[in-house]
Amino acid sequence: MSSEKTIRVTLVRSLSGRLKAHQACARGLGLRRMHQTVDVITTPENMGMVRKIDYLLRVEEAVEG
Structure with a gap:
């Protein structure tokens, strides 16, 4: 895996x-x-x-491994 930090983003509103x-x-x-x-x-x-569309998203830290 890469050493870059990632986040997991889910679109929860249309x-x-x-x-x-x-x-x-x-x-x-x-x-x-x-x-x-x-x-x-x-x-x-x-x-x-x-940040611009945070009201449409659910953001969590990506699980490594």
Whole structure:
């Protein structure tokens, strides 16, 4: 595994009717549908996207191993 720290992000609210910029953030994180979960590397760019749409997400630390 890589030594980069990751977080697990799950889309828990719908993207329909949201601002285009917020939809773009979700797509940028790799989220396409409800209840989809992705592991994201904690870079400043990714964390900015997570913070922008935190009301749509559930965020937890990824389990290593």
